[in-house]
Amino acid sequence: MRTTLWAGSVVAVMLGTGVAACGNGGDATPADAAPTAVVTSTAASSPSATPDLDAAEELARGIDVPWGLTFLPGGDALIAERDTGRILRLTPGSQPRQVADVPGVAEGGEGGLLGLAASPDFATDNLIYAYLTAPDDNRIIRFRLDGGDPEVIFDGIAKAGYHNGGRIAFGPDGMLYAGTGDAGDTALSQDPDSPNGKILRLTPDGEPAPGNPTPDSAVYSLGHRNVQGLAWDTEERLFATEFGQNDLDEVNLIQPGRNYGWPNVEGEGDTAGGRYTNPLITWPVREASPSGIAIAGTTAYVAALRGERLWSLPLNGDTVGEPVAQLAGRYGRLRTVQVAPDGALWVTTSNTDGRGDLRDGDDRILRFPAR
Template identity: 35%
Template structure:
């Protein structure tokens, strides 16, 4: 039985590392690397969020209310739920989504969407429970509701931090002054516990506010360093990419972009305004944002990858080593695939992009909307080349309550260790800080059986079998 489980797991790892490749739509030189673009699936309706799930599937929301899983090997779309009370009008509808980081034991899916209450458009955050057996989402629990909304400026991206708190971006809902009103939920980045309650260490006791002065932030991501970045729509000028600091003011509506006008500078000085890393005039309608650091496309290491709607750009923003400045920018393309909104990165270094040409502002082609795959087809992961590595030490093995994982060298940058079950699902994720070489992984709550411990140092991926008793 254990031999069968081992073969099943190794087959799953190989399949996820070497996915089926569709016809190449275009190639792009990125330094010495050739990045190929292909289409994974099409005939979608305004994809809003793309996530890489712990089941090695893509998870997607579409603005009309559908939540689906997509097989990255075949492009097969597997619907989970169409949320009944979603109101899709203008820019409103089903928006952001995030999965609980301990998905194997807490299979929760968090979504944000617009709905109608007594004839008035509003916004809410709802948690669903996923059943892998039934392939369903059920038991909706409203964590935060009754948020002011109109048909534009709803935000809303979700991000779960390592401390198991959740960030949620909200737009100003065209109520400009609310962005500067701490008591309002609009024009903010909110921070809450995963049950919707207010963390005790939020800036204002009893308040969900994490930062304020936002117009319409539609991208949100975190680097392994812990730094948080957001992309935000400007009005007629100054789209922004921001480094998000707790309890900082981002200026809207008194400040657009940098504090470079004499009319803006007194407000900036008096209100602890943090200027953006970069801004764009004319506006691009910046949207999806993710962090990239993978040997598949080494020229993008330590970069933000950002999409835009109006300009249809795919932009690489190279960060400096500290992550607090943008050192350079490059557009992979401009306008080639129309409007773009959703983006995520797989553990194999592939980038998935969702077009948004059916949002009533684009010009859809016959295949729109669709998911594009960007990849270096010449890249072969070290796990495929080298297989299981004895350089990753586990003690004890077999283990019961915990296992000590020792890497072959001290890590120079924050590194993730993952524990995967025989179906390739991530059951534990542990972070090593720079300067560490060993960490303990808690095994409580795991079923007995065979698991794989994985991590990556540079361009080498280390994998070791672990038996949990």
Template identity: 45%
Template sequence: MKKKNFLLGIPGAPTHNGGRLAIFEDELYVTTGDAEEPQSSQDVENLAGKILKMNLDGTFADDMPMEDSYVWSYGHRNPQGLAWLEDGTMYSSEHGQTALDEINLIEPGENYGWPDYEGDETSDDTVAPVIHSGDNTWAPSGLTAHEDVLYMAGLRGEAVYHFDPDSEQLEAFVEDYGRIRDVLADDNKLYILTNNTDGRGNPDDTDDKLLEVELE
């Protein structure tokens, strides 16, 4: 059987490729990076530097902010994680250029600023992150939600971070396992995937690992 290609023409490069796929309420979301061409993120006709959305059969969702477009939000550098709170509020984790990694609250049709704005810098038609790493680097990857709290994987940060959207406070939740690639909350457990063998870590003989942590 010949497989159908739903969406072609997403730019790619050696780095900055996004690549997160997530299904929420029977719709598919896709993150794309700027593919090393920063200004592409501001071009809504270009699929780089975006969060895309579609029906599961590849057709346009009914509530898209732009006509005949898969673009749900734009102005992203390299978004890596997607998660939703219980009320449907959507968040994404994103790599900054040099530090200034971000957690963004995602709204349809909004511009998240890259490459014109980073961190607290913003304009009337762009959205600033709800939190950023300042001079530090999280190198965020996967993102998940449990009881309206976000858990974010950190590669360079070598931790799982706990972020409370209400207080906007972020702290390390799990450490000492090296680079963390992905996280998944299921029931009252958090599953954590390490990535010390990706060429940038310091693996031991037992890497990589899938960890299970109880959540209160």
């Protein structure tokens, strides 16, 4: 959890090229394969409208375990491939191209190159943030997209073959939030001195953010098993998705300093006199394994891996309405969902991650215009 330079490592930047660097990808999409574009033009979309889930556009296919997704000014997207360590830049209607090969990624199990977030000041600082599994830990780095050595801004998050967390996002307050997992050691989730099983709130330099519940601590909330998605509504409330164990997956309304119960509570249960906070909603794990979450207007969209569907969830203040299963079984496992600057909803599949049934063209990036 220190700010250091990753000495001797260089991010290989190849703007405007379609050449893929060597890597260690899976069998479905070899690391030297080039992802391909599908559509050559996209439908108009309005930020004030609702995503049309009956109007799917396949932007790209042949992506190797797409995990992180972030948008740049102007609407281009950066996509992280978990197992190869590559970052692709995708302009809707154009060929994906590799723009970076992140060094030091130790892929394996659920680990690898995970979440991405563009700096809120990207137009002037050109910085990209990434959450990744390294040989000894999970960590957050940042680097300039136009080249230079990556900088480790936060490290020491315990790693394992599973429960590595990995989602990062800048909040409305300009701070960097990170969802972590318990790395298979459930006691870490209740340990206030461990960054595991937490939502962390950091400055852009990786320091504990001012106003955190405990001064000089990065911990924003605790008692999590494996946080996979972070999103804010128009009232700047933070919602997070979380993998359950055998029974119940969760969507939580995150409030600073709250304890969300794991491992003492899975899903909704005894709050121990207010010590623990119950989730807003739960699903049986076979129907969800919720990964990314995005909010458009008053609806949250939750990408489900094992459930192979997109849940739409009405938000009613601090409560939620009845969820509706969308796209059930149509594209297989769904990993990440994000709202683009033009209001369109982007969704990534995750059938090349070793747990899905491969379909021709996997993995793919889908766009649903808002209209």
